[in-house]
Amino acid sequence: MGQALSSGSSQESELFNAVQVGDFETVEALLKREPNLVHHKTLYDRQSALHIAAANDQIEILAMLLEKSVNPDVVNRHKQTPLMLAAMHGKISCVKKLVEAGANILRFDSLHGRTCLHYAAYYGHSDCLQAILSAARSSPVAVSWGYARFVNIRDARGATPLHLAARQRRPGCVHILLDNGALVCASTGGYGCPGSTPLHLAARGGSLDCIRKLLAWGADRLQRDASGRIPYVVALKFKHRACAALLNPSSAEPLVWPAPLKFISELNEEAKSLLEQALMEANREREKNILKGTAYSLPSPSDSDSGLDDSISEASDTEVCCICFEQICTMEVQDCGHQMCAQCTLSLCCHNKPNPTNASLTPPVCPFCRSTIGRLVVAKIKTYDDADHDIGDVSSSKLRKLRKSRTFSEGSSSFKSLSAVGSFSKMSSRGSDRIAAENEWIDKP
């Protein structure tokens, strides 16, 4: 009997080892011999084979286990599901597979009352965060909870995923969350300093990128936490001087992602990222002055773009914006077809300060023909011949003159950065290594 027991536990550890290293054949053979092993858990942490597979990115084994109808929401000692571990370790294919298999995205662990969305945000895995959010849109969660509520889901201490991403310096996740309706001014209950907003936590973490994004989405520099501190004071306390400079209420207001753009029903991804680029670019210009005194040198914007030369030569065939006469037209208003640059589009609807009292926002109108902007798309590169038909009478003569002089030198630098579409690059997931510490099958990041 005793022999049988010990052989059982050695089979168990053989299984867990095989799952961890991805030895598919051994796992298959072991489960064939002893099908019940699939329900065994590690002694202390109560990890199942599915947990180990998810945390170690063993997608084939994970799929095999799920096919054997293992419950995708099996929990370990801390009530963590395999999906939470996959999100924590940034194993995107496992996240997708588990979601596909019906894993519940609305489970809370017993450590901090966090969901898989909290884990992805905390550890900065943008791809996993995005996958969970996409799942939330199409799952029963959206119906029962509402999508917006899920994005702003709180842990046991009142922290939303945005609070955690801001605190942990994860600008990629901050961006995705804001883009999906995360509340920029929500206060925590007990997490961090009570009453902290994402901006307080970013000030504490010291991430300039997170602060930039939060400000651009309308975070309030004057909002106080429970002890009456504004984010500026928090940044000073933790000696993040550059962050403090941006958060200083007496420094220039950053441009804020304009609320009227929400009225534009179809703003495709490409157009949106052009506008976001333009917004961040404009804010970077303001920052230069603010940061002058802080001995903080700004990194030059997107440099290693190999396709740069192409876009410049293409640029010579495009139109100069008829509003600023500096930038190239990159945005096209529909249905009228009028074009302007991304920065002028922004300033059409930009406001410097979030103003929640001003509820009567009106949709932006085309500055050339006064029609309501229904759609914004990225302007197609035009040839000279067909460009004339699209430009209004007043501006066409000016434009012809401009075309002759064609002074792109000034605008070209900002065009370069504008053309870097989609450079809200995913945070490179830090290769969380598999740590096979003695009897541990799952590392704790």
Ligand SMILES: [Zn+2]
């Ligand atoms: Zn312009």
Ligand SMILES: [Zn+2]
């Ligand atoms: Zn128009």
